[in-house]
Amino acid sequence: MFEKILKNVHEKTPLVHCITNYVTVNDVANAILACGASPIMADDLKEVEEITSICNATYINIGTLNERTVESMIKAGKIANSLNHPVILDPVGAGASKFRTDTTYRLLDEIKFSVIRGNISEIKTIYTGSGKTKGVDADVSDRITEETLDEAVLFAKNMSKKLNSVIAITGAIDIVADENKAYVIRNGHPMMSKITGTGCMLSGIIAAFVAANMENKTEAVTAAITIMGLSGELGYKKIEENNEGTSSFRTYLIDGISKMDIDTLKGGMKVEIK
Amino acid sequence: MFEKILKNVHEKTPLVHCITNYVTVNDVANAILACGASPIMADDLKEVEEITSICNATYINIGTLNERTVESMIKAGKIANSLNHPVILDPVGAGASKFRTDTTYRLLDEIKFSVIRGNISEIKTIYTGSGKTKGVDADVSDRITEETLDEAVLFAKNMSKKLNSVIAITGAIDIVADENKAYVIRNGHPMMSKITGTGCMLSGIIAAFVAANMENKTEAVTAAITIMGLSGELGYKKIEENNEGTSSFRTYLIDGISKMDIDTLKGGMKVEIK
Amino acid sequence: MFEKILKNVHEKTPLVHCITNYVTVNDVANAILACGASPIMADDLKEVEEITSICNATYINIGTLNERTVESMIKAGKIANSLNHPVILDPVGAGASKFRTDTTYRLLDEIKFSVIRGNISEIKTIYTGSGKTKGVDADVSDRITEETLDEAVLFAKNMSKKLNSVIAITGAIDIVADENKAYVIRNGHPMMSKITGTGCMLSGIIAAFVAANMENKTEAVTAAITIMGLSGELGYKKIEENNEGTSSFRTYLIDGISKMDIDTLKGGMKVEIK
Numbered sequence: 118m119f120e121k122i123l124k125n126v127h128e129k130t131p132l133v134h135c136i137t138n139y140v141t142v143n144d145v146a147n148a149i150l151a152c153g154a155s156p157i158m159a160d161d162l163k164e165v166e167e168i169t170s171i172c173n174a175t176y177i178n179i180g181t182l183n184e185r186t187v188e189s190m191i192k193a194g195k196i197a198n199s200l201n202h203p204v205i206l207d208p209v210g211a212g213a214s215k216f217r218t219d220t221t222y223r224l225l226d227e228i229k230f231s232v233i234r235g236n237i238s239e240i241k242t243i244y245t246g247s248g249k250t251k252g253v254d255a256d257v258s259d260r261i262t263e264e265t266l267d268e269a270v271l272f273a274k275n276m277s278k279k280l281n282s283v284i285a286i287t288g289a290i291d292i293v294a295d296e297n298k299a300y301v302i303r304n305g306h307p308m309m310s311k312i313t314g315t316g317c318m319l320s321g322i323i324a325a326f327v328a329a330n331m332e333n334k335t336e337a338v339t340a341a342i343t344i345m346g347l348s349g350e351l352g353y354k355k356i357e358e359n360n361e362g363t364s365s366f367r368t369y370l371i372d373g374i375s376k377m378d379i380d381t382l383k384g385g386m387k388v389e390i391k
Numbered sequence: 392m393f394e395k396i397l398k399n400v401h402e403k404t405p406l407v408h409c410i411t412n413y414v415t416v417n418d419v420a421n422a423i424l425a426c427g428a429s430p431i432m433a434d435d436l437k438e439v440e441e442i443t444s445i446c447n448a449t450y451i452n453i454g455t456l457n458e459r460t461v462e463s464m465i466k467a468g469k470i471a472n473s474l475n476h477p478v479i480l481d482p483v484g485a486g487a488s489k490f491r492t493d494t495t496y497r498l499l500d501e502i503k504f505s506v507i508r509g510n511i512s513e514i515k516t517i518y519t520g521s522g523k524t525k526g527v528d529a530d531v532s533d534r535i536t537e538e539t540l541d542e543a544v545l546f547a548k549n550m551s552k553k554l555n556s557v558i559a560i561t562g563a564i565d566i567v568a569d570e571n572k573a574y575v576i577r578n579g580h581p582m583m584s585k586i587t588g589t590g591c592m593l594s595g596i597i598a599a600f601v602a603a604n605m606e607n608k609t610e611a612v613t614a615a616i617t618i619m620g621l622s623g624e625l626g627y628k629k630i631e632e633n634n635e636g637t638s639s640f641r642t643y644l645i646d647g648i649s650k651m652d653i654d655t656l657k658g659g660m661k662v663e664i665k
Numbered sequence: 666m667f668e669k670i671l672k673n674v675h676e677k678t679p680l681v682h683c684i685t686n687y688v689t690v691n692d693v694a695n696a697i698l699a700c701g702a703s704p705i706m707a708d709d710l711k712e713v714e715e716i717t718s719i720c721n722a723t724y725i726n727i728g729t730l731n732e733r734t735v736e737s738m739i740k741a742g743k744i745a746n747s748l749n750h751p752v753i754l755d756p757v758g759a760g761a762s763k764f765r766t767d768t769t770y771r772l773l774d775e776i777k778f779s780v781i782r783g784n785i786s787e788i789k790t791i792y793t794g795s796g797k798t799k800g801v802d803a804d805v806s807d808r809i810t811e812e813t814l815d816e817a818v819l820f821a822k823n824m825s826k827k828l829n830s831v832i833a834i835t836g837a838i839d840i841v842a843d844e845n846k847a848y849v850i851r852n853g854h855p856m857m858s859k860i861t862g863t864g865c866m867l868s869g870i871i872a873a874f875v876a877a878n879m880e881n882k883t884e885a886v887t888a889a890i891t892i893m894g895l896s897g898e899l900g901y902k903k904i905e906e907n908n909e910g911t912s913s914f915r916t917y918l919i920d921g922i923s924k925m926d927i928d929t930l931k932g933g934m935k936v937e938i939k
Contacts, residue, residue: 139413139687140694140706146414146587151637156587157484158414161457164488171487183709183733185457210705213719214712311923313694313704362920363699372636375585413687420688420861425911430861431758432688435731438762445761459731646910649859 119386120379122330122340127153131173131328134197135321136160136190138180138209141314144371145178148318151375152344154325160186165193174202174328176321177224179217180209187220194228203231203327203334206282207320211235212242222246225280231327232338234285234320237261237269244276261290270299270391283335285323285342287316292391293339300339303387304346306353312367319345322374339388347385348373393660394653396604396614401427405447405602408471409595410434410464412454412483415588418645419452422592425649426618428599434460439467448476448602450595451502453494454483461494468502477505477601477608480556481594485509486516496520499554505601506612508559508594511535511543518550535564544573544665557609559597559616561590566665567613574613577661578620580627586641593619596648613662621659622647667934668927670878670888675701679721679876682745683869684708684738686728686757689862692919693726696866699923700892702873708734713741722750722876724869725772727765728757735768742776751779751875751882754830755868759783760790770794773828779875780886782833782868785809785817792824809838818847818939831883833871833890835864840939841887848887851935852894854901860915867893870922887936895933896921 131154149156159168175197197204211221257272258265273294277284286292291302309315323341330337352369405428423430433442449471471478485495531546532539547568551558560566565576583589597615604611626643679702697704707716723745725738745752759769805820806813821842825832834840839850857863871889878885900917
């Protein structure tokens with residue numbers, strides 16, 4: 118399955134329209150290029166319609182929200198929906214401020230997302246606040262461990278059914294779920310949380326992978342997360358060999374994405390179906 | 392010629408005012424520093440006049456346009472013109488949206504640019520839309536190859552005469568032209584298109600090189616492009632040796648700019664006069 | 666003293682709210698993570714109150730000022746003051762434009778800063794223009810050398826007393842002063858001025874160090890500056906060994922921050938009390 122998914126990305130080289138934060142935007146662009154796709158960053162209301170239209174996917178990330186770009190996100194998402202392009206949401210910091218939480222709910226009300234990727238806290242914020250269950254607490258632990266994994270998988274499947282989106286919850290253990298099945302990924306390295314942008318980059322790569330694999334969205338998301346995690350493992354190995362630190366790790370992480378092939382992926386992937 | 396050009400940059404250490412996009416702004420600043428000059432990023436209308444005045448060149452890049460910064464670009468460009476500072480335009484994505492195209496035409500109407508650098512598509516958009524020939528297609532191929540090179544050189548010379556700017560068209564083969572002569576540069580490596588920002592960085596370096604070499608603008612642009620291309624070749628060689636990927640390539644590319652000297656340049660340059 | 670300071674940062678992992686420029690924001694985030702703390706970038710007026718409240722320190726940097734974010738800076742600073750969180754000011758380019766200078770004075774009028782860090786030119790701009798002495802020239806040289814050091818130390822102590830802030834003046838020789846004592850730091854490497862963002866990163870690290878060491882603010886600032894300088898020395902050594910340039914230097918600088926431990930610090934620090 119992953120072989121076909123990788124091949125589709127490299128052959129179709131999808132164009133991803135990104136409206137994202139200014140902290141990690143350069144990493145996002147380089148990660149999307151590294152995985153074999155192309156990014157376009159454009160956030161002005163005057164041009165998002167045209168830009169979205171020439172792209173194959175739309176990636177919305179609320180990492181450094183401001184009122185100007187929220188309107189651009191809404192417009193881009195609606196156009197992408199009308200064109201049946203996949204739209205990916207990264208709700209960075211949803212729950213941390215009313216502005217972020219409210220904006221997330223508004224985005225969910227006005228746009229149909231193919232994939233929502235966040236940490237467990239962000240995803241729970243979405244679950245409890247959006248749609249009909251507003252105000253109801255998500256019945257799932259705040260941290261995904263081997264003990265709470267089954268509970269979290271069930272939660273992700275239910276949420277996928279409720280929102281009609283693929284749900285990706287990333288952390289020490291990653292879960293990707295649609296309403297029928299879930300993949301559990303145990304790749305990655307703790308140092309990924311010692312650099313900024315791993316989540317943002319990952320969501321950008323997911324957008325590229327889904328755009329090139331619309332028939333297998335859940336598997337495309339799973340492949341993207343596995344590649345990111347495996348690149349983190351390989352990057353950590355390299356900085357250990359060279360006695361380097363977090364910034365070299367960031368470089369090698371993106372290097373890993375750019376050099377990933379099916380043999381490396383098959384040799385290192387730790388993916389389980391639940 | 393290149394020896395004197397390099398020496399002037401290092402001795403004069405020009406200060407370049409940049410109004411550029413937030414995707415690659417960090418790379419632009421580091422590339423300008425690497426080549427021996429200094430950058431100042433400032434885009435608020437309240438301060439662009441003062442900042443432009445203390446600088447030696449103004450670099451305008453429309454990579455992530457928004458309405459706020461367009462007015463700052465216009466103002467900075469006009470002040471720079473009045474002070475006889477060189478003004479460099481990088482029309483990123485001109486042709487991809489009406490907003491970008493219209494802004495490019497407005498910039499060209501209100502500001503005299505010393506150098507315009509873009510890919511063939513952006514440059515053709517400018518040619519067909521600006522000034523008296525609006526609506527007339529540029530009579531040149533969409534891709535510069537050995538077969539279409541002479542045609543493209545002629546086009547660049549004509550365009551230089553029409554706009555009274557040095558025209559730099561970059562791609563697999565690069566062309567730098569004024570109305571009388573053109574330089575063809577065959578340095579560079581395809582991996583330069585696998586990272587974001589090579590074009591933006593290059594335009595920033597061009598601004599520094601022209602500021603320090605106002606008597607030889609066309610040659611200064613040619614030197615900057617040759618250095619960038621050669622640094623790309625050296626960077627690719629290094630990642631091959633180390634089995635690294637695109638992010639290491641980006642690092643080595645900027646390293647190469649910072650370490651470039653006249654012997655390396657003379658040993659590796661592939662420049663032809665047409 | 667430094668052992669306890671480092672330990673506090675690693676154990677408390679302070680959360681730093683940053684309103685900073687878009688040129689070096691990614692480096693700032695990665696540097697704060699590298700030193701053992703966590704950054705949150707948020708600059709919209711709608712959310713700064715909530716974000717500041719959940720953080721342990723507020724870092725304000727005027728590197729790419731615009732009217733929208735100035736109001737967010739004022740609001741965040743006031744909230745942080747009311748919560749007794751440390752607030753750190755990096756007055757990038759104060760003195761270079763009226764907008765920057767006036768904004769700096771307004772920030773100083775409305776917010777109590779725990780630490781102000783800048784180069785001698787920025788610090789002098791603050792001294793001469795703020796409070797009662799507006800218009801009076803700072804009686805100190807424009808460059809700190811061994812010859813002008815005593816004079817500069819006295820100036821820094823006086824300024825600390827006047828503004829009730831720890832004053833950090835960085836350059837070839839660094840000075841950290843409160844009204845009673847000053848530390849002189851001779852770590853660092855000239856190549857730190859050949860990349861963008863060393864000052865911005867340093868101020869972010871200072872915010873983290875002060876947040877975790879509120880009982881020893883002056884020493885916390887001194888530790889942060891020493892770590893940055895020493896990481897620069899180690900980074901330069903590494904690029905010399907590998908024959909690399911300025912971009913590799915940036916990587917190794919952040920690597921050094923992420924790997925800094927008390928033995929390395931004690932072995933390399935060059936700190937004197939004045």
